[in-house]
Amino acid sequence: MNRTMITATNTMNQLQKQIDMIGNNLANSDTNGYKRKEATFSELLVQQFNNQRNVEAEIGRLTPNGIRQGVGAKLGQAQMILTQGSLKNTNRELDFALTNSKQFFKVLVQDGENNDVRYTRDGAFYISPTGNGEALLVNGSGHPVLDENDNFITFPENVERFNLEGNGEVTVRDRNGTETTFDLGIVQLEKPQFMEQFGGNLIGLPANMQNLGVNEAEIITNIQGAARNGISLSQRMLEASNVDIGKEMTDMLNVQRSYQFQGKSISMADQMMGLVNGIR
Template sequence: MNQSMITATNSLRQLQNKIDIISSNVANADTTGYKSKQATFTDLLVQQINNQPVVSKEVGRKTPDGIRIGTGAKLAQTAYNTSQGLLENTGRALDIAFTKENQYLKVLVQTNGMSEVEFTRAGALEVTPVGNHTSMLTDGNGNPVLDEYDNMIMIQGNVKNYAINQNGRLQVTYANGTTGSFNLGVVQMNNPQVLEQDGNNLLKLPQNVNAAQIYTDLSGANRGQISMQQGALEKSNVDLGMEMTDLIKAERSYQLQSRAITISDQMMGLVNSIRS
């Protein structure tokens, strides 16, 4: 395999990764609270082939010594676009939308019999009955929403009304006129780029990562930093126009690299067909 085929093959693999990222963004354009991802590329190592084995023979040369040959490109970084999405008013009491960047709800997710705290900006909350006139506050996937102390929010009795203020305090008014309140568990992400997608619009921490370096619990005196709106949902921040433009560029680059492999193969065929 010649150098041009190696270079084109390396680039094809990375371009496929970029197309996959764009496809994920387009597929989630209507997903509540979804944050798009952006891919950037960098060059792989460059090989230099010297023209002369002896440097003294290049005295007086006007152009740089040696020929630099690239070996393709690689995906350098995949970063979340954490910008605020547009708000859509729903009028539903259990719908909330964050109005500040990098704030997330804490939810408890069961995976292979293990419980793990994960994070979401999808604010379409539900109340799920669990028996004995008790209900549990969950996200749209049925995962329990946690309070500021990482406890599940259990609501007992017949509820007449729900009210959620801008600092994430849920107040419940029961049918008998009594009230109860809960503080929704909210975190401020200090380094959201290290988060991993876990499906169902959830993000989680990688293994062996110090959580204190990644996010801050907005509990106690920090609850004044929370900013959310009741009766609204945050739409995704996917820009379909930009995504389609990036897709066209990636497809054109993919075609170019594929064509380079085809031409290289034809050249090798011609060389092999030469007879002395």
């Protein structure tokens, strides 16, 4: 296999990952609070040929000396874009929309035998009765929503009204007029590029933080105490995804053309090799 085929094959493999990423964005264009991902590319290793022994002969050259032959491009980073999505009014008391683009709700997810804290922008919450006269606040997938201290949020089962008081504090009133308050658990992302994306519109901390040279405190901040004054939250509203379908379709066309170009390069290289092999 010649260099042209190697370069094109390497690049096609990476372009396919970008196509998958764009497809995932389009599939989640109607998902509440979904944040699109954007790919950036960088060059693979480049081989340098210094074909000019006399550097003095290259005076006045506008390009760098020598010849550089690359071996394709690679997906350098898949970045999560945190721009704010549009808000839609639902007039439902258990719908909450975060209006600070770096803030996320906390939920607890059971992963095998472990319980892990995950984060989401989807503020569509529901009531799940526990069977002992109390109810649990959960998200659309049934995962418990956590408060600022990572505890379950519970309240009387005969709840009648939810009211957002501010700073993420919610007051619950049951049919007897008894009021219960709880603080929604909210974190702020400091380094979103380190977050790992999971299914169910959830993100979480990477398992290899030590290898990445970061710790949890550098990636996220749990908003507690006086810092909760910085929480920006609206009730009876949900945040739409920040996916621009027009942009994603344009990016898809550009990637497909690049993919076709690489495929054409392989075909042309194969034809040239056939001509060479056919010389007698």
